Amino acid sequence: MxxxxxxxxxxxxxxxxxxxxxxxxxxxxxxxxxxxxxxxxxxxxxxxxxxxxxxxxxxxxxxxxxxxxxxxxxxxxxxxxxxxxxxxxxxxxxxxxxxxxxxxxxxxxxxxxxxxxxxxxxxxxxxxxxxxxxxxxxxxxxxxxxxxxxxxxxxxxxxxxxxxxxxxxxxxxxxxxxxxxxVANIKHVRNAIGPLGQIMIEQHGKFQGGINLKYAAFIPYVNSIRLLAIKEGILECSTLQRIEVLNGMEIYGNVLEGCESNFSNLLNYRMTFLNGASYDDTHYLNVRLLTNEQKKEIKRILKDGKSLHDQVIAQVLQ
The missing domain is CATH 3.30.460.10 (Beta Polymerase, domain 2)
Structure with a gap:
């Protein structure tokens, strides 16, 4: 046995x-x-x-x-x-x-x-x-x-x-x-982009130079898409499956533009870079390990996640 x-x-x-x-x-x-x-x-x-x-x-x-x-x-x-x-x-x-x-x-x-x-x-x-x-x-x-x-x-x-x-x-x-x-439960998200357009990284401690992808990137996407799933009665479990169903609804065409590829890329970044020994370690992405192109992509994904979050909340509260 x-x-x-x-x-x-x-x-x-x-x-x-x-x-x-x-x-x-x-x-x-x-x-x-x-x-x-x-x-x-x-x-x-x-x-x-x-x-x-x-x-x-x-x-x-x-x-x-x-x-x-x-x-x-x-x-x-x-x-x-x-x-x-x-x-x-x-x-x-x-x-x-x-x-x-x-x-x-x-x-x-x-x-x-x-x-x-x-x-x-x-x-x-x-x-x-x-x-x-x-x-x-x-x-x-x-x-x-x-x-x-x-x-x-x-x-x-x-x-x-x-x-x-x-x-x-x-x-x-x-x-x-x-x-x-x-909406009241999820409306506050961590600010991931600074006033000068820079990625907000940890300044001190074990994760200095890193960004917590769980809170800065994943949560805005996950929470926004789950909210729409509850609103529309979508019973699928994964964020990507939920996005796929929502993409079939004309009302969300503009709101979800690029959302599926952004979230897929987020998952890929975590697979590639976040191989920490502990549960907390696996949430932090060391920005210094990224190429300039990767930094641009992460910045865009973070901005798009915040935009998605704000648009979904506005649409639900209409």
Whole structure:
């Protein structure tokens, strides 16, 4: 039987063979995480699985946008709630979280893990929780709602996530104020370009000379496109898939011009340059390593991301 340690060894030995494209790297992460789930279920094999369930990942994993080093973001949806089911799936969630950490996916600092009862619930409980998040006006509830919208199943019934996401779409049609609350949650973005048109780099510390691509570049694109996906009921998970669907809608033709190629290039830059040893390391791009042409391209991608962010918000608030 495989162990978490043997999976880690296999992962470390083989990941370099999957760095050709963002898709191949994320397919590899899916393989690794599925192996962890399999071991976790076998460790609990003395108990019967009480009912059907789905295990999903979210965050960059759900969007198929993980880098070489990634933390863990995941949850469980199961068919029915009773004493046996609640206990089993929470135990499974804790086992999965331990396994992923051993294999090389650090614990999520925000506790978005199946070991947390907030992210391990029956389908009906999930329906109720999503409704509460949508009705609540707190910053945290809206953040959780967006995190859930990036969920992608790695195991089990695919319908659970689709139905729950669709309920978010239906709610915002009846309650347009939900989109306004999401806008309030995402409207502040880090200033990446200075007043003289220069890239704003870190001036001190470990990442001196670098720019945090996660906050300066990825987040404006990811948040803007997710907002439109919720507005239009697009159930696809990845930012690129969402852009593809949105590009088919005439209303977004001008807003999304160049967006798909910009985001693809961002993913490629991360694959090429961001090979840090830790999760934080993988977010920083050392601008000094870039050619002049690459610097121009990064600057344009950053400017376009800010423009996209501002235009999407303006369009949603109309």
């Amino acid at each position: 495989e162990t978490y340690e043997s999976i880690k060894h296999w992962k470390d030995q083989n990941i370099s063979s999957y760095l050709d494209t963002n898709q191949s790297l994320n397919d590899f992460h899916d393989q690794v995480m599925s192996k962890v789930l399999d071991v976790a279920m076998k460790k609990l094999s003395k108990y019967n699985i009480p009912c059907e369930f789905t295990w999903f990942i979210t965050g960059s994993g759900g969007r198929l946008e993980q880098g070489i080093v990634s933390d863990q973001d995941h949850g469980i949806i199961y068919a029915k709630s009773d004493i046996e089911s609640d206990a089993y799936f929470l135990a499974l969630g804790k086992e999965i979280s331990v396994g992923l950490n051993i294999v090389g996916y650090p614990y999520c600092k925000g506790n978005i893990m199946s070991s947390n009862p907030v992210w391990c619930k029956s389908f009906v409980q999930w329906e109720r929780q999503l409704f509460n998040w949508m009705a609540d006006e707190s910053w945290e509830s809206i953040r959780y709602l967006q995190i859930f919208y990036d969920a992608r199943e790695l195991y089990g019934n695919t319908n659970y996530i689709q139905e729950l996401k669709y309920s978010i779409y239906q709610y915002q049609i009846e309650h347009p104020s939900l989109l306004h609350r999401i």
